[in-house]
Amino acid sequence: MAAPGGKFFIQDNIKKTAAHHESYQQLWETKWKKPAEMGVYPFMFGAASDFEPIVSAMTEQNFREPYDWDAYAKMYFPQAEKLTKIAEEADSKGEVEKASEYYLRASAVYRISRFPAPRSEVQREAWTKGKALCIKGLGMRPHPVHEVQIPHTHGLQTEGTTIPVYHLLPSTASSSSPAPLVIIFTGLDGYRTELAVWMEGWRQLGVATVVLEIPGTGDCPAAASDPTSPDRLYSSLFEWVSQQPGIDQAKVAIWAFSTGGYYAIRVAHTHASKLAGVVALGGGCHHMFDPAWLAEVNHLEYPFDLANTLAHKWGYGNDVARFTEEASDKFSLLKDGTLDMPTCARLLLVNGTEDEIFPIDDYYLALQHGAPKEARFVKGGMHMGEPMSFFVILNWLYKLFGIEADPGKQMQTLPFKPKF
Structure with a gap:
């Protein structure tokens, strides 16, 4: 925990039960x-x-x-x-x-x-x-979205052979005028079928997108229970990106949502040279695995049984007790040395201070280790600090890519309005 007295920042609310x-x-x-x-x-x-x-x-x-x-x-x-x-x-x-x-x-x-x-x-x-x-x-x-089966060239024989992603390349992109690329890492429950909602807004700005699931979710081929599987997954992904003539290789960024933020922090360290910038929105890195945290999350902000869903995602099936006992030693980015690696891509950490899914304590911790990072916390905001966090991130990515755009206009592309 990062708060004074060895407590979580939301310690005063951790015993409550949400109405839902x-x-x-x-x-x-x-x-x-x-x-x-x-x-x-x-x-x-x-x-x-x-x-x-x-x-x-x-x-x-x-x-x-x-x-x-x-x-x-x-x-x-x-x-x-x-x-x-x-x-x-x-x-x-x-x-x-x-x-x-x-x-x-x-x-x-x-x-x-x-x-x-x-x-x-x-x-x-x-x-x-x-x-x-x-x-x-x-x-x-x-402007149709296409599904691409990226070869998982760095995967083990026990892992899947392809990485299913959604891809949208602006029609203006070419080898002589390549487009920036936003790679979207999905979360625990929102997969490529959901996070595709961001693709059209980026296309309108001349930015390409790729959306893919994180290990243990959707159709991700990486072994859920192997802490090193994301390293192989993203090596295969970046190999494919490097072969795309319509992508500006100097302007490749990651925007990761929720649980995807854990993988964003890791990839910012393991594949720093491939990335212009990384955004970890609402993620975690260490305290998210604390037994004291996992013991409480099933009755907090998440709509269902969060600890059980996380156990399933990380390859433990229904064995929540074993996941709670082993997860920190196995997956903590502090304990495995990731946070103290000397090289890190430009990394923006964003979350709401009152997050009850992954503790804001993890971002305080990340700021205290390794290379300097950027951060923006939404005071009083819950998980991911929506919607303010989106405006912070969009402006940061616009500046990273050197484009002029209005985040409010891009946000208007998100809500779905039935016509028929």
């Missing part, structure tokens, strides 16, 4: 309804009206923690299938814009079905169906 842990109805009413109406995380590409019958049914059946994840996931399927049929009908009639919207809306319903992670058979089915619909919908847009 009481029932699914409370989750919707106190945490999810507003973002669903706005079409923002975790409801990217979704419409609130699509979720209303699901919420009614789950409220009637009194869904609450601990969830049966198969039963939970099944509740979303009828609505997702209904939206898919509308999309397919529009597609067959050549109504491209309508078909794209409904494919994406169906994918959003499947996303919340598999949320926060595909831990059960039905949730894994939801992930498979949802990602197929998402890339179909994104591929029908005026």
Whole structure:
């Protein structure tokens, strides 16, 4: 802990229980309804009206923690299938814009079905169906997003052979006029199908994007339980980037969200020469693995069972006790020496001071080790310090790339507004 007295900065609130842990109805009413109406995380590409019958049914059946994840996931399927049929009908009639919207809306319903992670058979089915619909919908847009299978050339034989990413290269990019690149590292529950929401805004500024999942999530091929697997993963990624003539190799940056911030801090040290800059938004590096922290997080800010989801992500399945016992020694970037490496890319650490998912203590710690870093903490903000943090980061990246842009205008590209 970084606060005086050996405490976490949010120590006074660490024993409280957030209302959304009481029932699914409370989750919707106190945490999810507003973002669903706005079409923002975790409801990217979704419409609130699509979720209303699901919420009614789950409220009637009194869904609450601990969830049966198969039963939970099944509740979303009828609505997702209904939206898919509308999309397919529009597609067959050549109504491209309508078909794209409904494919994406169906994918959003499947996303919340598999949320926060595909831990059960039905949730894994939801992930498979949802990602197929998402890339179909994104591929029908005026500036289509493409899925690329990057060869995992540095991977072990026990790891996957390709890295599935979403890629969008501005039409203005060429070998004679290459574009800057923002590589987006996704988080614990938001995958490439969600963080793709940022791609169009960057395209409008002439900036290319690549979105990929972190180890233990989505379709990432890197071994979840191997602390060194991200090093191999990003070596393969940068090898591919170096072969792209439309990318300005001197202007490659990473923007990592939430749990992805852990990997951003690591890659800023292990692959510093490949990067113009790195942003770690809402991540952690050491105290995130403290047993005292993990013992409390299941009843705090995160919508579901955070410690269990993290155990699953790091390759421990349902064994939360063993994850809690071993994680710090195995994954801490302080204990493995990463934070004290002499070389680090330009690194910006951003988070809300009241984060109850990953403690702000970790960013204080990172500032006390190794090469100097930059930081901006949003006072009173919770996880990731949204939305103020986005404006801080966008302006920082604009300056890094040497472009003039209005972050407010780019932010307007995020909310999803149904047309049909």
